[in-house]
Amino acid sequence: MVSDDLEVIRTATGWLGDGVRVALVTVLKTWGSSPRPPGALLAIHGSGHTVGSVSGGCVEETLAASHRKGELGGERPSLVDFGVEEAEAERLGLPCGGRLELMVELLSSVDNLKPLLDLMDNGQLTARRVVLESGEVTLQTGGAGVEFDVTRESVTKVFGPAWQLLLIGNGQIARHLAQMAISLDYRVTICDPRAEFIDQNPLVGVHYSKRMPDDEVRRLKDVARTAVVTLAHDPRQDDLGLTAALERALFYIGALGSRRSAEKRRGRLTEIGHSADQIARIHAPAGLAIGSKRPAEIALSILAQITAVRNRVGAASLAGG
Structure with missing residues (x-):
């Protein structure tokens, strides 16, 4: 897509x-x-x-x-x-x-x-500016800034992946989520250092990383426009990514798993020194409650929640209140 x-x-x-x-x-x-x-x-x-x-x-x-x-x-x-x-x-x-x-x-x-x-x-983020009086067009690459701006003199529109999504752990859900996110202009990275999870059919437009999850999170730039979701089903991988994510001002942090696994995760993160307020930033289980069971449905529910957070939609609105 x-x-x-x-x-x-x-x-x-x-x-x-x-x-x-x-x-x-x-x-x-x-x-x-x-x-x-x-x-x-x-x-x-x-x-x-x-x-x-x-x-x-x-x-x-x-x-x-x-x-x-x-x-x-x-x-x-x-x-x-x-x-x-x-x-x-x-x-x-x-x-x-x-x-x-x-x-x-x-x-x-x-x-x-x-x-x-x-x-x-x-995959380069680019601002295209059109001067209304002359029709002159200029392209400027770099930071995201304002995605769309109209003045009396010009119109500027940002093209390219203005938002980032880092998925920790490869697999079916990561693959579905990555494909959906690309269609919404996300720059997507799937990080999984485990040799048995090398993708034999990598997705076009997705960056794959073999770094340790915490190292990959700490490399992120423009964190205010970045979401991180852990999908590894392996606490050794997921907790590394979450620990680093909680140190950064990401707009969304999510973790896959049941409510029981989320409770165990809170205990582990508390033991290593994270506060209750920090841990509360994690959406866990990640995704909106849409009765999802299949990998594609779970991916859809997660991306829907990321979109809601990105658009500052509150829980009452999502519930129809």
């Missing part, structure tokens, strides 16, 4: 390489009920084919028709305001009304996107 942004940029670059004029559309702002957030992308082929999404469907259809007729945008980026009233939304099949402000860029050369695609394929 690949992220939505990567799919849009890769497809649009291919179209440009074929000599097709492409419209790249970015959601700048939303009001009311809108299915897609600011920063969402849509690329439109000259024939009207699209990849990506900026709404529930009707806005894409209108934009594609305008692009086919050569009526969409100009030499410089243009701003388009779509206001959809509830009655019109119902007619067009949208779940609700809303309003979108979009930026439209007309691209004619593969050089417009190829440098960005190369950086994304290399």
Whole structure:
């Protein structure tokens, strides 16, 4: 699986390489009920084919028709305001009304996107800044910063894995979790020094580490955007990773296992000097209570919980309160 942004940029670059004029559309702002957030992308082929999404469907259809007729945008980026009233939304099949402000860029050369695609394929976090007055585009690699920023002068969107996920312990759950996380723009590392857990079919886009778990955790940068989950089923591995994780300001720490194993883990961590407040940072058992039994379901529940914590969704909201 690949992220939505990567799919849009890769497809649009291919179209440009074929000599097709492409419209790249970015959601700048939303009001009311809108299915897609600011920063969402849509690329439109000259024939009207699209990849990506900026709404529930009707806005894409209108934009594609305008692009086919050569009526969409100009030499410089243009701003388009779509206001959809509830009655019109119902007619067009949208779940609700809303309003979108979009930026439209007309691209004619593969050089417009190829440098960005190369950086994304290399897993490099990259900020793409578009100057509205001139259409000048600059790319800056480095720290994550703000993921999406709109000013009067420019629009800046960060591409690439702005968030990190470190999985300690390889296996089926780690594999499912890694695949899902990549589609959500995580930079994923699976750490397992045990020789018997070498992956014979490594996942594309996942970094594999044979370091000891505590060493791998201490190597992490940008920890405020990093989640660590222990999945090794081996206290010698899991506890090493958790001990190091509790020393760092990670946004999420999770540990797989039953409530009984979580209680034993708390005892071990207490014995080596961790406080009750520190241990309380660990989500254990990791994952939301969705009745998961199969590895893929367990992975889904863990990633759902990570997403909720990342988006600052409280327990009451998750319970429907």
